[in-house]
Amino acid sequence: MSGFIGIDLGTTYSCIAIYRDGHVEVIANYQGHRTTPSLVAFTSTERLVGDEAQQINGIDFKNIVFDVKRLIGRNFNDIEVQSNLRYWPFKVIERNGKPFIQVEYKNEIKDFMPEEISAMILSKLKDYAQDYLGEEVKDVVITVPAYFNDAQRRATVDASRIAGLNVLQIINEPTAAALAYGLNKTIKGEENILVVDVGGGTTDVSLLSINNGTFTVKATAGDTRLGGEDLTNRLVDYFVEEFKRKYDRDISTNSRSLNRLRKLCERAKCILSSSFYASVEIEHLFDGIDLYSGITRAQFEELNSDYFEKILEPIERVLSDTDLDKSDIDEIVLVGGSTRIPKIQQLVTSYFDGKKLNKTVNPDEAVACGAAIQSANISGDQSESIKNINLQDVISLSLGVDNRGTTVDTIIKRNTHIPAEGKDIRITCRDGQTVIRFKVLQGERELVKDNTVLGEVVLEGITSAPRGETKVELTYKVDINGIIHVSAVELGTGLSREITISNNELSQEEIEHLINEAEMYREEDRKAKERIQSMNKLDDYARQLLKRLNNEKDRYKIKIEDENKLRNIITATIEWIFDHHDASKEEYDEKRNELLNLASSLFK
Template identity: 45%
Template sequence: MEGRGRGRGRGREQVKAIGIDLGTSYCCVAVWQSHHNMAEIIVNEQGNRTTPSMVAFTQSQRLIGDAAKNQIATNPVNTVFDAKRLIGRRFSDSCVHDDIKFWPFTVIQGKDDKPVIQVTHKEETKLFAPEEISSMLLMKMKTISERYLKYEVKNAVITVPAYFNDAQKRATKDAGKIAGLNVMRIINEPTAAAISYGFHDAFTGEKNVVVFDLGGGTFDVSVLSVQKGKIVVKAVNGDMHLGGQDFDNRMLNYCVQKFNTKYKVDMSKSAKALRRLRSECERAKRNLSSEEETVIDIDCLYKEHDFSVKVSRAKFEELNADLFEKCIEIVRECIHDAHMSNDQIDDIVLVGGSSRITKLQELLRQNFGQEEVCNKVNPDEAVAYGAAVQAAALNNEDVTLALTDVTPLSLGTETDGDAITVVVPRNTPIPTQRENYFTTACDNQTSVSVGVYEGERALIAQNNLLGEFDLSGIPPARCGVPSVKVCFKISEDGILTASAEDEGSGASKEITITNAGGRLSKEEVSKMIANAEKFREDDEKVKKKNMARKSLEHFIYNMKSRVTEAKKKHNIKTSAAEDVLSTLNSAEEWLDDNEEAEACEFENELKELQFHRMPHFTRNL
């Protein structure tokens, strides 16, 4: 192509960037059209505005999108879907094994514990990483846009769930590279939906909105302040492993049990039968958003047995009641994290196909006391629309957008007692710079080790280590005297720079921690938050216990140091000093023998030591 700033047959018009919603169940692509002052959803070759996130392998070809979905009933073991649920994960993750039992295709353990998808293609066994499957879908989106724009497209913004961890975001970006795309930025799906909301024609002023994004495989909630051309994220929350597929699975299990009970067989052994039944369960779920009941009816489902069952909306809601309530609880937590109340929310924006479920809309209306929830954006297209706006802004097209995001997890350093001291709390707007001050733990300490951690738990071992470095050159002094400033800087791209400086000597050290490397595994970001909520009470006990033990330790150590120094200077009698040191040694022995004592025991021991066992003169040391 001649000249990167012009397209074939389009004169000197700027080559556009596209926005891609890489969904678990469906993909969507959009492009900003300056002459219409809006983003346009690009239809695929079938005239559909969304494309199934499926890739199929046959004896002769590879099929992507609608073509793959159309043949899944006859080729289930070689038709891959839900790749988004595997990307950036480890094979050993429990959620991967939970999903595998519902998939007709094969997933095996690859190198470094990566999940690998195994299919038969052209009569050969082929292995594909989830990134490769995702890259095929992205390539399809690229082809769809190029067919419409009539020139090569290179630049794109790709969306991911707000609670995707760094490994998953990096893997998504790698998939874009494999597809031949320059991924200008990865942005969060609910943020993209908020951009779409802020750019619709009827929008005026400034509003606080909750984006309720429930797709096929992931659930995100964001609280945002929205103006036309300006989006500020206040808080994010969600579950990386909750979506429409899970509702389908509940109905699938229900139907399998019905079938097995009736015919005294186990139909779950048949991948083809499960695939046919899953498709009908998904259809029934969609029908129940507009109907009170529907029928799942399949001829010759398994071993020539027909299957028919009537499913009411009430039954579907009963099967998924706990999942629906979990969604609402996550909404409540996100609003709390944003330091807002329900009456401060102007709109609830529904995104993702599963947000159409009647019961969820009813629960949202009840929670917010509103008669209706927002229907100003298309749930299936809003994310791609917002991604296209962001892509145009980054591509210097005729659109203005200011976007302020937040860091989803707390960042901190290690302190005494294996506890974490938070420097940057989660949901802090980025870019940001935060500082905290620390000191030495023992006399004449000339260096300190600074570990940078991510997570919400009280103990260091339960959080994720991002990096560490040593600061040396601290002048010798009594413990607690040096003042070490630790500074965290986070850029708009999420790049973290950590530094430490001894304010007395000026000695300093700095490292840059990028969003690289498989920092997190298993449930990771979402599980850290979930675990923090679940174990909040235990964590508070641990924190209180560590603080009490730390106070006792410091008192004993500091008092021993002061008494020893006073003894050398002949400020106190040797016999008196020896008595005090003996008392302190006994307290130190008690501390060593009672490491697992409760906080109140450490507190009582400190009070007893301070006010009853220490001579009065020690208070003047």
């Protein structure tokens, strides 16, 4: 391949970039936009992704899927899933404890895993790159929020595999942004960089040092339940309450009304980043009643004051974890679309006693650019700007094992550099015990119930002996992708069990099945595109003929009676197209050929 690909798979927008010839460039989509909405829409005739999906309105609003990053790798009962259900117009159902997205596609009910929807977005990004480069795209570096847990990272890898991509490495989003910041920058000595990444669905903060091309992540912290979407949801709630207070009507009971309101609230949020007032006006919002309202920037900031204050918490945490003072930070780099919000910038600046924020990187593109740089770096590219880059990332959440099912013993602490390894000796707690079980845990809390259970290691057939005499060595390994591998070995006998945590991971058979399904959808998309092209060709030709009939220079080339005949047929054809948007490609082509042959026979 003639370049190295990096992908930022975002909650609201995604971006793909390529590193080649010593620099990074963002690959635009078919509409010329440098970021693509993370949306998939299903209609009675086709599947649409990105900007095309954004144009869908009307009866299909329940079949437009977004925010899928807030579902991937999670359980259905996760608080993040449950708290967002009322804001989503699409249906999320439970299957084997996991969330599935249910839509109506081609007049059939279809259920999709979050990984499949993410794969559709990745496939579209892959198409953009392949068309731009004129060659197949396979190997990529993909970014995830620093605070994504093991299950979410694995699910992201699965989505990539379904899309036909080979993931060279998973890296944390703020780390990628730091790489983009540091490219081609002359830094004398060691520089401490704080990256504040507030995106659509998550907030991440990483503290890195850059020294002679070595990027060392010292600490990372974040919140996977805090992003721009939460601010939008707060606005939705505000106007739902206002409508209820004014008209005694509850919009939240009508998903169509709620969806229309949500779009306006998203727009208002963006407007408030550059203006002090945003109007929110929707005709016939509910029960024929119009909403004529608006919100000031001050109201918006007060409404979300708790969210804004929470953004400072991970900043405080990384400073505490590294024993650094505010004055030790040389640069503060903002990334993620939500950092355009003035209040966020003001809070961060104030926290650092008025320190100027670094805005030299594009907040929407920096993460994808950094991923492309890392893709080139690990692939051995020898360009002058990256040949000396060395990236040292960390594990963002501690890993531990349960102690008799209640408390947690930590084996690898958070902010340990990866790849990492930790060991612990466990003993039997009953006489004659022949089976020993360990829960693999991720999180910072003291009790098992407050952490994420990643999986369970079961070692059977251990030596039967009095309580405490049989010993098992437990080894945790974390690879460069932040993915966890666990082994247990009985000391003395060598009896062992090794697992890669896979409580959410898809099997190879499931992946292959989903790859085949994805190819089927791609083929359907190709046919849908060809059908639309045939419809447009027929419409264009009919209107060209009509224009020709109205042209004085061409009218004399056809008899008057034939002109009237042709004009009537053209009018009927245009009306037919309007009434038959779901006709087949063959029908459109046949109509066009009939019209073409008729016109050829009538014009002299």
